[in-house]
Amino acid sequence: xxxxxxxxxxxxxxxxxxxxxxxxxxxxxxxxxxxxxxxxxxxxxxxxxxxxxxxxxxxxxxxxxxxxxxxxxxxxxxxxxxxxxxxxxxxxxxxxxxxxxxxxxxxxxxxxxxxxxxxxxxxxxxxxxxxxxxxxxxxxxxxxxxxxxxxxxxxxxxxxxxxxxxxxxxxxxxxxxxxxxxxxxxxxxxxxxxxxxxxxxxxxxxxxxxxxxxxxxxxxxxxxxxxxxxxxxxxxxxxxxxxxxxxxxxxxxxxxxxxxxxxxxxxxxxxxxxxxxxxxxxxxxxxxxxxxxxxxxxxxxxxxxxxxxxxxxxxxxxxxxxxxxxxxxxxxxxxxxxxxxxxxxxxxxxxxxxxxxxxxxxxxxxxxxxxxxxxxxxxxxxxxxxxxxxxxxxxxxxxxxxxxxxxxxxxx
Amino acid sequence: xxxxxxxxxxxxxxxxxxxxxxxxxxxxxxxxxxxxxxxxxxxxxxxxxxxxxxxxxxxxxxxxxxxxxxxxxxxxxxxxxxxxxxxxxxxxxxxxxxxxxxxxxxxxxxxxxxxxxxxxxxxxxxxxxxxxxxxxxxxxxxxxxxxxxxxxxxxxxxxxxxxxxxxxxxxxxxxxxxxxxxxxxxxxxxxxxxxxxxxxxxxxxxxxxxxxxxxxxxxxxxxxxxxxxxxxxxxxxxxxxxxxxxxxxxxxxxxxxxxxxxxxxxxxxxxxxxxxxxxxxxxxxxxxxxxxxxxxxxxxxxxxxxxxxxxxxxxxxxxxxxxxxxxxxxxxxxxxxxxxxxxxxxxxxxxxxxxxxxxxxxxxxxxxxxxxxxxxxxxxxxxxxxxxxxxxxxxxxxxxxxxxxxxxxxxxxxxxxxxxxxxxxxxxxxxxxxxxxxxxxxxxxxxxxxxxxxxxxxxxxxxxxxxxxxxxxxxxxxxxxxxxxxxxxxxxxxxxxxxxxxxxxxxxxxxxxxxxxx
Numbered sequence: 062x063x064x065x066x067x068x069x070x071x072x073x074x075x076x077x078x079x080x081x082x083x084x085x086x087x088x089x090x091x092x093x094x095x096x097x098x099x100x101x102x103x104x105x106x107x108x109x110x111x112x113x114x115x116x117x118x119x120x121x122x123x124x125x126x127x128x129x130x131x132x133x134x135x136x137x138x139x140x141x142x143x144x145x146x147x148x149x150x151x152x153x154x155x156x157x158x159x160x161x162x163x164x165x166x167x168x169x170x171x172x173x174x175x176x177x178x179x180x181x182x183x184x185x186x187x188x189x190x191x192x193x194x195x196x197x198x199x200x201x202x203x204x205x206x207x208x209x210x211x212x213x214x215x216x217x218x219x220x221x222x223x224x225x226x227x228x229x230x231x232x233x234x235x236x237x238x239x240x241x242x243x244x245x246x247x248x249x250x251x252x253x254x255x256x257x258x259x260x261x262x263x264x265x266x267x268x269x270x271x272x273x274x275x276x277x278x279x280x281x282x283x284x285x286x287x288x289x290x291x292x293x294x295x296x297x298x299x300x301x302x303x304x305x306x307x308x309x310x311x312x313x314x315x316x317x318x319x320x321x322x323x324x325x326x327x328x329x330x331x332x333x334x335x336x337x338x339x340x341x342x343x344x345x346x347x348x349x350x351x352x353x354x355x356x357x358x359x360x361x362x363x364x365x366x367x368x369x370x371x372x373x374x375x376x377x378x379x380x381x382x383x384x385x386x387x388x389x390x391x392x393x394x395x396x397x398x399x400x401x402x403x404x405x406x407x408x409x410x411x412x413x414x415x416x417x418x419x420x421x422x423x424x425x426x427x428x429x430x431x432x433x434x435x436x437x438x439x440x441x442x443x444x445x446x447x448x449x450x451x452x453x454x455x456x457x458x459x460x461x462x463x464x465x466x467x468x469x470x471x472x473x
Numbered sequence: 474x475x476x477x478x479x480x481x482x483x484x485x486x487x488x489x490x491x492x493x494x495x496x497x498x499x500x501x502x503x504x505x506x507x508x509x510x511x512x513x514x515x516x517x518x519x520x521x522x523x524x525x526x527x528x529x530x531x532x533x534x535x536x537x538x539x540x541x542x543x544x545x546x547x548x549x550x551x552x553x554x555x556x557x558x559x560x561x562x563x564x565x566x567x568x569x570x571x572x573x574x575x576x577x578x579x580x581x582x583x584x585x586x587x588x589x590x591x592x593x594x595x596x597x598x599x600x601x602x603x604x605x606x607x608x609x610x611x612x613x614x615x616x617x618x619x620x621x622x623x624x625x626x627x628x629x630x631x632x633x634x635x636x637x638x639x640x641x642x643x644x645x646x647x648x649x650x651x652x653x654x655x656x657x658x659x660x661x662x663x664x665x666x667x668x669x670x671x672x673x674x675x676x677x678x679x680x681x682x683x684x685x686x687x688x689x690x691x692x693x694x695x696x697x698x699x700x701x702x703x704x705x706x707x708x709x710x711x712x713x714x715x716x717x718x719x720x721x722x723x724x725x726x727x728x729x730x731x732x733x734x735x736x737x738x739x740x741x742x743x744x745x746x747x748x749x750x751x752x753x754x755x756x757x758x759x760x761x762x763x764x765x766x767x768x769x770x771x772x773x774x775x776x777x778x779x780x781x782x783x784x785x786x787x788x789x790x791x792x793x794x795x796x797x798x799x800x801x802x803x804x805x806x807x808x809x810x811x812x813x814x815x816x817x818x819x820x821x822x823x824x825x826x827x828x829x830x831x832x833x834x835x836x837x838x839x840x841x842x843x844x845x846x847x848x849x850x851x852x853x854x855x856x857x858x859x860x861x862x863x864x865x866x867x868x869x870x871x872x873x874x875x876x877x878x879x880x881x882x883x884x885x886x887x888x889x890x891x892x893x894x895x896x897x898x899x900x901x902x903x904x905x906x907x908x909x910x911x912x913x914x915x916x917x918x919x920x921x922x923x924x925x926x927x928x929x930x931x932x933x934x935x936x937x938x939x940x941x942x943x944x945x946x947x948x949x950x951x952x953x954x955x956x957x958x959x960x961x962x963x964x965x966x967x968x969x970x971x972x973x974x975x976x977x978x979x980x981x982x983x984x985x986x987x988x989x990x991x
Contacts, residue, residue, distance in 0.1 A: 314849070316842040319832065326824045332781060333811070333819040334833040335802030 141409025162379025180376025186354025227350015555629025731928025
């Protein structure tokens with residue numbers, strides 16, 4: 062209850078009541094703190110390793126040697142993320158893809174559903190894109206016009222396939238009361254299995270040993286526009302940013318979004334307000350799946366140029382991105398960028414420094430843990446009714462969530 | 474004899490507001506004292522200060538003439554102050570005796586184990602001493618709300634309380650349980666226990682208390698002798714102006730049937746039949762009231778009528794049109810307004826601000842969302858109009874609805890539903906938890922709608938409310954409408970009997986509305 066005066070209660074209450082700006086500041090502070098803690102971890106792991114294989118970064122009399130320089134590690138991480146055109150492109154490539162999957166998870170979350178199935182929606186969306194582009198390509202002219210048509214077809218088919226795959230667990234939940242966490246996880250396996258089987262048995266590139274489709278035509282791949290590095294297209298990034306804005310607007314500015322958010326936070330009130338709960342479940346999961354499917358389309362059209370087995374776990378990373386963003390579509394943008402930067406940066410550390418790969422993983426994990434935890438606890442705090450706003454106290458100093466301090470017959 | 478409790482100049486500020494402004498309160502030992510006031514008058518805050526939950530910004534708490542400082546409720550309990558909150562704090566799966574001794578368990582084996590036998594015996598003795606009927610071995614989850622409340626009282630007494638504070642103790646009780654509770658008060662007072670209870674119901678304060686202190690806007694506006702005061706005087710003290718306690722109502726002028734229910738059967742979530750063949754024909758320009766002890770099928774009936782629950786059989790008609798198979802949304806569109814029983818689960822989205830809550834139920838109408846795009850500017854104006862017209866406090870459309878007190882939440886819901894310009898209004902406990910001034914206002918608006926020829930179905934467990942407002946009054950018992958009576962001629966005793974499922978000989982039943990022409 063909100064009148065909890067314990068330290069934990071106050072801390073949770075503070076998080077729940079934090080304003081948007083406070084939440085951003087909290088995230089930044091957490092990021093800073095994670096760097097400090099990470100630095101200590103780097104120092105200690107360097108000390109544990111001593112004597113160092115190469116020249117130690119510092120020696121303290123009596124304490125021993127410290128092999129790794131934490132400042133250097135973080136500096137290389139930063140440089141690795143943004144330091145060169147190539148590094149920047151790697152970072153932005155990951156950012157772009159996570160934008161789509163992060164948005165996918167966020168939409169489902171806002172509707173009160175935990176979509177673990179973005180990965181499956183992405184895999185099948187990617188397959189749909191690859192196959193449809195290959196299928197349409199012979200009938201359109203090569204060059205710019207053909208490229209525009211093929212990209213449009215690919216994106217549409219990717220969204221449609223992903224949306225269909227997302228709607229299945231939505232319908233299972235709405236009409237058969239099946240928990241969407243379970244069904245989406247299972248459907249991930251089904252999706253991967255279907256895609257793998259279809260490609261290996263039917264659509265396999267005859268010139269290749271691995272399970273992959275043929276490449277889509279060069280002109281159907283998204284152009285770099287800037288940076289000039291293959292695998293990253295500014296067009297896709299701008300599209301992703303626009304999509305984040307669009308999703309935000311749909312949630313905030315449309316009747317559909319209102320229904321979706323109301324169902325997400327308080328299903329009983331949504332029902333009272335005339336929201337068709339079942340329809341909303343299916344449609345919001347379809348929207349979520351469609352966003353995942355677009356992610357798959359962009360993966361094919363920007364990164365891989367074909368469907369191939371072993372698509373990276375972008376869908377799962379999207380879950381963390383979404384939590385990091387507080388399930389806010391606009392917040393997904395910085396969260397995806399942070400993830401992208403960590404990905405780009407940690408790749409370079411492994412090349413440039415003698416720091417072991419596992420340690421870089423620890424540093425990445427620390428950043429995610431620190432930045433995600435305040436939001437995570439905030440969500441938990443809301444769920445368990447912590448926090449109350451100033452105006453509450455302003456009216457009667459009571460416990461509003463419990464029905465108002467002086468509120469009489471609140472229950473029979 | 475010095476006062477058992479003396480609060481001297483208590484001031485408690487919260488950001489932006491003074492909840493208690495130099496409040497003095499003196500309570501004699503062995504007396505029953507009612508703390509009366511509207512929602513937000515500062516009653517609970519004051520008692521939380523006495524109980525050590527809040528530290529006052531000014532003033533002193535005296536117990537038995539000694540100034541005391543309570544930093545936590547623990548200190549207050551040790552000093553003999555016990556508080557029974559509105560929401561009970563019992564462990565459902567433990568027995569009543571275990572709950573009562575919790576924190577003060579009698580021990581055996583050198584403190585290693587709880588002496589259950591002794592606990593049961595002590596609880597039994599305590600219970601007998603005050604005339605409580607509490608079985609020490611019953612699990613709390615299996616006893617009625619009234620008994621749970623007694624367990625709370627016994628728990629405070631077991632902890633050594635001499636001063637008992639009860640926050641809205643009658644809110645959760647049936648009329649019979651209320652009467653029993655007041656007898657308990659007398660027993661306790663006879664044993665020199667001091668009782669302070671918070672209420673906003675005039676009648677209860679007058680019935681149960683020796684003295685009544687009225688708070689308004691955080692100030693003590695007067696302490697009166699319960700035997701020497703009148704309802705009118707108390708209402709005026711509470712509100713600060715004269716209040717009309719009786720709603721002004723001209724004779725009904727009923728028209729065609731606006732809301733018809735025929736042979737309706739509804740089961741609850743567990744599959745138990747709660748509504749067993751109910752027929753209602755509420756007419757335009759009429760308030761059709763439904764009285765009954767809570768839990769006799771009223772909730773299920775209302776949910777089936779409003780489209781939240783699918784009936785097993787029977788029909789629901791709005792303006793002669795069969796809407797039994799229509800969705801909730803279609804019924805809203807057909808002109809049905811609904812003040813739900815549970816405002817925090819149904820009526821408001823607690824996380825949303827009032828602007829967004831003002832849209833609930835209208836989010837698909839062309840007025841607010843033409844082409845599926847919400848017109849936030851208009852929505853905001855709409856919410857602000859409701860806030861202004863229904864005096865919702867704080868008057869801030871950006872306030873999260875969870876931050877409002879219960880009474881203000883209710884006012885906002887009522888305002889929103891009436892603003893729909895409905896043809897049929899289903900009002901379920903419309904004034905539950907609302908203060909006197911707002912009750913008057915909500916009643917007036919309901920009667921305005923009746924005057925305008927709308928159909929009103931009013932469900933309430935407050936007898937005076939249904940009796941005052943209704944033109945015909947149906948009584949529900951175990952899922953059946955046992956009788957429809959004339960509320961002006963039926964006596965409270967007759968109603969009581971009907972609610973208990975018995976049929977008094979000369980109940981003034983009426984099938985048709987008075988003055989109604991078929």
